[in-house]
Amino acid sequence: MDLRFGDSKPTDEERAAVDALLGPPESAWEAAPGSFVDRTSADLRWARGGRAARERRDLLLPGLHAVNDRVGWISEGALAYLCRRLTVPPAEAYGVATFYSMFSVRPRPATVVQVCTDLACGARGAAGLCAGMEAAGVPFERSPCLGLCERAPAALVVRAGEPPVHAVVAPARAEAVAKAARVPHDAPAEPGAAHAVPQAGEEGLVLLRRVGAVDPYSLDEYRAHGGYAALRRAFALGPAGVIREVTEAGLVGRGGAAFPTGRKWQATAAQPDGPHYVVCNADESEPGTFKDRVVMEGDPYALVEAMTVAGYAVGAHRGYLYLRGEYPRALHRLEHAVGQARARGLLGDDVLGQGYAFDIEIRRGAGAYICGEETALFNSIEGRRGEPRSKPPFPVEKGLFGKPTAANNVETLVNVLPILTGGAAAFAAAETKLFCVSGSVERPGVYELPFGATLGELLGLAGPPERLRAILLGGAAGGFVRPDELDIPLTFEGTRAAGTTLGSGVVLVLDDSVALPRVLLRIAEFFRDESCGQCVPCRVGTVRQEEALRRIAERTGAAAADDIALLREVGRAMRDASICGLGQTAWNAVESAIDRLGAYA
Numbered sequence: 051m052d053l054r055f056g057d058s059k060p061t062d063e064e065r066a067a068v069d070a071l072l073g074p075p076e077s078a079w080e081a082a083p084g085s086f087v088d089r090t091s092a093d094l095r096w097a098r099g100g101r102a103a104r105e106r107r108d109l110l111l112p113g114l115h116a117v118n119d120r121v122g123w124i125s126e127g128a129l130a131y132l133c134r135r136l137t138v139p140p141a142e143a144y145g146v147a148t149f150y151s152m153f154s155v156r157p158r159p160a161t162v163v164q165v166c167t168d169l170a171c172g173a174r175g176a177a178g179l180c181a182g183m184e185a186a187g188v189p190f191e192r193s194p195c196l197g198l199c200e201r202a203p204a205a206l207v208v209r210a211g212e213p214p215v216h217a218v219v220a221p222a223r224a225e226a227v228a229k230a231a232r233v234p235h236d237a238p239a240e241p242g243a244a245h246a247v248p249q250a251g252e253e254g255l256v257l258l259r260r261v262g263a264v265d266p267y268s269l270d271e272y273r274a275h276g277g278y279a280a281l282r283r284a285f286a287l288g289p290a291g292v293i294r295e296v297t298e299a300g301l302v303g304r305g306g307a308a309f310p311t312g313r314k315w316q317a318t319a320a321q322p323d324g325p326h327y328v329v330c331n332a333d334e335s336e337p338g339t340f341k342d343r344v345v346m347e348g349d350p351y352a353l354v355e356a357m358t359v360a361g362y363a364v365g366a367h368r369g370y371l372y373l374r375g376e377y378p379r380a381l382h383r384l385e386h387a388v389g390q391a392r393a394r395g396l397l398g399d400d401v402l403g404q405g406y407a408f409d410i411e412i413r414r415g416a417g418a419y420i421c422g423e424e425t426a427l428f429n430s431i432e433g434r435r436g437e438p439r440s441k442p443p444f445p446v447e448k449g450l451f452g453k454p455t456a457a458n459n460v461e462t463l464v465n466v467l468p469i470l471t472g473g474a475a476a477f478a479a480a481e482t483k484l485f486c487v488s489g490s491v492e493r494p495g496v497y498e499l500p501f502g503a504t505l506g507e508l509l510g511l512a513g514p515p516e517r518l519r520a521i522l523l524g525g526a527a528g529g530f531v532r533p534d535e536l537d538i539p540l541t542f543e544g545t546r547a548a549g550t551t552l553g554s555g556v557v558l559v560l561d562d563s564v565a566l567p568r569v570l571l572r573i574a575e576f577f578r579d580e581s582c583g584q585c586v587p588c589r590v591g592t593v594r595q596e597e598a599l600r601r602i603a604e605r606t607g608a609a610a611a612d613d614i615a616l617l618r619e620v621g622r623a624m625r626d627a628s629i630c631g632l633g634q635t636a637w638n639a640v641e642s643a644i645d646r647l648g649a650y651a
């Protein structure tokens with residue numbers, strides 16, 4: 051692809067896709083070559099540069115989505131047209147387009163079939179599914195985790211067009227996926243979100259209590275089940291009062307870092323620079339994580355309300371909801387919820403008649419695990435490659451668009467609602483956590499348990515396998531524990547004391563039919579693929595880790611010793627010298643498998 055503006059022209063379809071997003075060109079300078087015969091005198095005086103041009107850069111990712119959704123790939127002509135419209139250098143736009151796995155800059159069929167081959171699907175027959183697809187002659191791509199682990203193995207069919215069609219097939223059999231690939235709009239509907247919540251309808255649920263109990267498209271039902279009581283209380287308390295409640299409740303981030311939410315909000319609110327932003331990180335991509343999807347699909351208004359509360363507390367008037375690109379149903383429901391909230395005065399210039407202005411913009415990710423790192427996510431929204439930034443400065447000072455930003459994930463945000471409706475003390479006394487249980491269990495799904503429940507109690511609910519081999523806590527960035535460690539309390543402190551991590555709440559259960567070296571190799575492949583490549587320890591280390599694991603896949607004892615020593619050395623370098631959490635944790639699971647499970651012994 052030529053990275054300078056050339057003569058490439060967009061097709062009518064590509065031009066229509068871009069214009070549907072940006073509106074028609076304001077000037078002949080913005081149009082594709084040859085599309086205007088004459089330039090008018092107004093064109094000669096037209097220019098967009100400096101700040102006006104920079105302020106449109108964040109439309110690059112939506113623009114790439116628009117073309118990719120309509121046509122299925124991004125041609126040179128389409129990219130050049132988008133670049134002219136946004137005043138972005140083509141080389142930079144090419145760098146962005148090629149960063150994301152959902153985009154292609156090479157021609158490909160309008161229908162793309164993705165089959166998840168990640169950890170949970172691997173434990174439940176993904177290899178057989180792929181073999182069946184090959185036998186049936188259906189082209190497909192092997193995909194990292196699609197976030198459908200409770201229904202593994204999973205496949206996602208995307209057919210480009212206007213509108214594009216998405217079909218989720220899970221649990222998937224080769225014939226069903228092949229049929230969905232032929233006629234995706236006829237694929238059977240997915241089960242309701244409550245299907246992913248084995249405890250649905252039980253007493254004691256806090257975060258999941260509305261999932262399955264309300265129509266996710268009905269604002270009235272949401273309100274009838276307690277919706278918007280928290281926002282009313284927030285207005286009664288005032289911003290400082292909201293932050294005080296959240297701080298006293300002791301809420302910490304649920305994305306893995308466990309940073310106190312009240313401190314983050316206080317630090318953002320106190321910044322003199324403006325505007326302030328709220329960002330919801332809904333890009334859950336940790337293999338084995340799907341709780342945020344279930345909350346967004348089953349209770350989307352809760353997230354809209356919680357973001358509004360967060361915005362009010364930190365003095366923001368705009369919130370960005372950055373959603374995984376692989377979550378079409380959550381996208382649809384959230385778009386509907388945001389639209390309804392706007393129409394009913396719950397978003398907009400005068401929220402609930404309180405004189406407070408707040409709105410939410412949904413941005414779709416495009417298949418990059420690293421965009422779950424908050425600063426990479428900011429770059430992604432801003433229309434740049436999703437590469438993490440060095441910290442400091444921290445997001446509370448310089449976050450999205452270089453402005454003070456409070457970034458929280460979905461589970462963290464929805465916890466704010468019970469804090470406000472029930473009070474900080476009541477919340478702290480009965481705080482709960484969501485867990486994503488998948489793999490070799492009878493009842494996979496999202497479970498909500500009080501902090502302090504043990505791993506054994508959680509597995510008891512999910513139905514453990516007879517011959518338990520290991521449990522991966524915290525996902526690919528987490529660590530393995532043994533079957534004799536089921537008394538580990540599921541708290542941040544308890545798992546830390548046991549030398550492991552709660553991470554984002556992944557509990558992936560493996561029985562002894564699973565080949566552990568194959569699982570470790572899959573984790574290594576995942577990190578090699580997902581490393582953004584920005585820093586050497588991670589870029590090179592993840593490759594060396596994979597190579598070593600491949601060499602010892604069939605070896606044990608002395609035959610594996612040299613490579614295990616190498617793995618330790620590389621792992622130390624990644625942990626000590628990588629810029630962000632991906633490189634720092636890429637060796638965790640492998641190390642724990644060697645040291646705790648005795649892999650390769």
Ligand code: SF4
Pocket residue numbers: 420437438580581582583584585586588589628629630631632633634
């Ligand atoms: S640690 Fe890896 S993912 Fe993170 S910035 Fe460095 S290369 Fe990128």
